[in-house]
Amino acid sequence: MNNFLLISLSDIGVIISLIVIFGGLLWLLIRSIKAKEVDRRIIFIFIFVAVAAPILFPITFQESATEVVKGVYDKIENLPAGSKILISFDFDPAMAPEVQPMANAISAHALEKGHKIIFMSLWATGQALLSQTLETVVLPQFPEKEEFVDYVNIGYKAGNEGVLNVIVADFRQMFPTDVNSVPLDSIPLFYNLKSCKDLDMIVSIGGGKPGPKEWVLFVGDPGNIPMGVGVAAVVAPQLYPYYPKQVVGILGGVKGAAEYESEFVKNYSKFENMDTPGLRMMGPQTLAHMVIMCFIIIGNVIFFRSRRKGGAK
């Protein structure tokens, strides 16, 4: 009884949202069976409510890392402390809600393990998002880490695949300095680092061109460098053929980000209160997917009913 009374406002919000959404879908099904027109804008409203409700009244789900996500996690986990990892931010603000959580979680994990990180970007718009990760993850959560020793931001360089083709042989030809014009030769992290071949791992996060695919083609494969990729969901299926021979693991869309965050938070209790946007986004994702599946079922019911009546063939 006491537990019942302890039901929170958020839970009430969730229950009301679910009743509204699924009651509405039932109304839609009945209306469709009666062969009444359904305006496409009604579908948009359903999707909006299905996405907005779990944001206002958070619904959380337990996630556990799949093999393909654990591939990236385990690689970072098992590298000896002090290993050099390059993280490339190859995305723009439009893609950021999906892939920035991956970038944050991977950066935090690598720094926590004592690895040294080189941040860069092949997208001009990626540089600002890279700075965001530095400001929201690296600086506040790892104040003891030193720039140039534990991490360095070499910024954006124009040239797409051309840049990759050069840095696989020599970093300094493309990046003579870091983002603040500090020469690479004076940066301790770059003392014994000539090219990408001297790195222990590369993580490319993105979803467009140039992006993870180009990293595999122009750097990972020719340099035989372990590669992990975090990609926007739309392009994830294109990257799967590279797993497990050409990439150690793939974080596909917000689900991949949520799985990585979950694995990280589970194994490092000091980060249990860290912001996990990937996990938070799984609530709206799940509800929206359920609504879309209901639409597909309703659409099929109507199609087969009308075909039986001799309508659409």
Add this chain to the structure above:
Amino acid sequence: MKKTAIIVTAVVMGLFILSWVLKANAVSATAESNYILRGFLVTIAAFLTLSVLSFLYKDNPFYKFAEHLFVGISAAFWMCLGFWSTIVGNLIPRISEGLSNAFKVPYIGGDWGNVLGIDIMNVVFIFPIIFGVMLIMRLSSNYGWISRWPLALIVGTTAGLNFVRYLQSDFIQQVSSTFVPLLGNNWTGFGDFLSNLSLDASGQLVLILANWVIFIGVFCGLIYFFFSKEHTGAFGKASRVGIWILMITFGASFGYTVMGRISLLVGRITFLFKDWLEIIS
């Protein structure tokens, strides 16, 4: 202009100004010094988000305004970026130390040697400037043909570079990855297999099943695209399996696409609720 349109525009503008004032007021309570600018930026971002989403109702002037603004700003942004990142960032440091100092970018001295006191690297990198000018000739109706030469160079170089890389990574490596052991990696006999039977994702059974799916999927998929023989009998059945494999692949891609689009919507709605309306923390 219709009276209704004027009223709607006036209401939207009024709401915009009201939102700006309220937002600036809310921001002024924090440590942010530029609260008027911050209030404006958040409000304009919310206005543009809602303008774009309004297209879902029907085409309207607010959507058109947001669309045109996006195209205009993008064009200007990439133009400036092209100059500062490609010409100033990549070219000038390779052609002149004086210009590098003027633009405050570090000069990249090449070890290409000197001829008559001139750095060979500086001379070689004059050619991209010439090709760039030739490309711009496209704008001329009389000399537009000149732009075809650097364009041919770009296409040829890109094709040459990509050909090698795609052949290695997308063809040879992929063919190699398809040759999978149909009995798993460590087959030591049926007895051992049964005694260690497990449904674990990294177990022998799952590995064998996965390898069979790859083998049958590739084989039947290729048969579906083989048109020199009629798709009848066993060949036709294999072709049917091939089309099922393709459909499942497309389904997975569609599922991922839906997930991606929903994520973007989550991002925008989170912005509206958190940064603009501040109804969630």
